[in-house]
Amino acid sequence: VAALDAGADDYITKPFSMDELLARLRAAVRRTEDTPLVPETTLVETEHFSLDLLAKKAVRAGRDVRLTPTEWHLLEILVTNPGRLITQRQLLQEVWGVSQSNKTNYLRVYMAQLRRKLETDPSHPRYLITEPGMGYRFEG
Structure with missing residues (x-):
């Protein structure tokens, strides 16, 4: 059970x-x-960065941005569900597994890294939004 x-x-x-x-x-x-292996959206374009989910390539200000596999996994979940709140528990289970579903500090660290790499002002994120105590969402 x-x-x-x-x-x-x-x-x-x-x-x-x-x-x-x-x-x-x-x-x-x-x-x-029946579940597609390729997300419906493979290119995500914002005013400040773009992502090619198939090629696993991020570009910001004309330069490639190196993302770790864990950062990619988190980012893919968020950008393929634009505007939708993804709970901390959902992200932790998807990326780190059920046994780590209470390690919210993992999320804080990785989201901070993603913001430093992609946001123009990481302390006031425009795209990778925190919903305190609940989770995160991508606003495209």
Whole structure:
């Protein structure tokens, strides 16, 4: 029950047959086949920076911006859901996993790094907005 509540799609109890395990794997694959691997929006353009999500390339003021894989993961989640509040818990679970879902300091550190790299005034962000106590949103 705890695993299902934490986001698991299915479970299997021991003993189980290999046929049942393989059937459950095939069902899981079928459920994900309809999910596009490429986000609907692959280019995100703002007044101050642009992102190519397919090429994993960020450009600000005509210069490439180097982002770490973790920074990219966070940024992708936010920019593919423009204007939508993404909770701290959702971001932590998606980027670091269920076991780290209470480590909000991770988010603060990485969001500060993203703001320094992308925002013109990191102390007054225009694009990467904090909703105190709740989460973050991207305003394009």
